Amino acid sequence: xxxxxxxxxxxxxxxxxxxxxxxxxxxxxxxxxxxxxxxxxxxxxxxxxxxxxxxxxxxxxxxxxxxxxxxxxxxxxxxxxxxxxxxxxxxxxxxxxxxxxxxxxxxxxxxxxxxxxxxxxxxxxxxxxxxxxxxxxxxxxxxxxxxxxxxxxxxxxxxxxxxxxxxxxxxxxxxxxxxxxxxxxxxxxxxxxxxxxxxxxxxxxxxxxxxxxxxxxxxxxxxxxxxxxxxxxxxxxxxxxxxxxxxxx
Numbered sequence: 001x002x003x004x005x006x007x008x009x010x011x012x013x014x015x016x017x018x019x020x021x022x023x024x025x026x027x028x029x030x031x032x033x034x035x036x037x038x039x040x041x042x043x044x045x046x047x048x049x050x051x052x053x054x055x056x057x058x059x060x061x062x063x064x065x066x067x068x069x070x071x072x073x074x075x076x077x078x079x080x081x082x083x084x085x086x087x088x089x090x091x092x093x094x095x096x097x098x099x100x101x102x103x104x105x106x107x108x109x110x111x112x113x114x115x116x117x118x119x120x121x122x123x124x125x126x127x128x129x130x131x132x133x134x135x136x137x138x139x140x141x142x143x144x145x146x147x148x149x150x151x152x153x154x155x156x157x158x159x160x161x162x163x164x165x166x167x168x169x170x171x172x173x174x175x176x177x178x179x180x181x182x183x184x185x186x187x188x189x190x191x192x193x194x195x196x197x198x199x200x201x202x203x204x205x206x207x208x209x210x211x212x213x214x215x216x217x218x219x220x221x222x223x224x225x226x227x228x229x230x231x232x233x234x235x236x237x238x239x240x241x242x243x244x245x246x247x248x249x
């Protein structure tokens with residue numbers, strides 16, 4: 001999973017452009033927080049000590065001409081998405097540091113990289129074609145996440161923050177699971193229960209973001225995270241340049 005770390009970080013971009021009338025975009029509501037007061041209330045639930053903290057005043061940044069409510073929807077979606085990526089990356093980092101998949105990586109019989117290599121080094125060791133396939137797949141997931149309109153409004157236009165469009169019935173070949181709630185565990189939950197779960201997910205995502213960057217900081221700057229000194233292996237490559245091992249300038 002950590003082979004996806006770098007392309008996932010690159011793929012996590014913002015919302016796509018929207019058509020406006022007279023350069024003014026309107027919206028209805030969002031389920032997680034449509035006003036600054038809603039954010040302040042939610043922040044107190046997420047972290048009673050820090051509470052609401054927006055030193056850069058991002059809620060009034062008006063990205064792409066958004067009004068405040070749309071900007072909040074975009075920011076909340078971005079945080080949920082990046083948190084999910086970080087949780088996958090953190091778990092993947094731990095797994096790939098201690099386990100090698102027993103099957104071949106390619107049809108030609110190339111095995112998965114050994115745990116003698118750190119996760120970033122394992123990424124560098126992948127064939128170039130494998131990296132391209134992974135990045136294209138991540139790009140598809142990102143593109144698909146913005147395909148709203150099939151009965152579900154966009155998260156900047158009143159849609160639910162964190163909701164991923166379903167695969168079933170919308171793509172031209174059978175897919176056994178949806179990316180969002182693949183096993184249908186939350187379909188019978190109340191809206192209140194789902195809201196509490198999303199708050200927990202946000203906190204877990206924030207912690208995972210700190211965790212995965214802690215790993216990478218200690219690897220690239222030994223001693224920068226004392227608790228991880230000697231736990232993770234140093235890495236001399238470029239963690240934000242996924243093809244640096246394939247092309248040299």
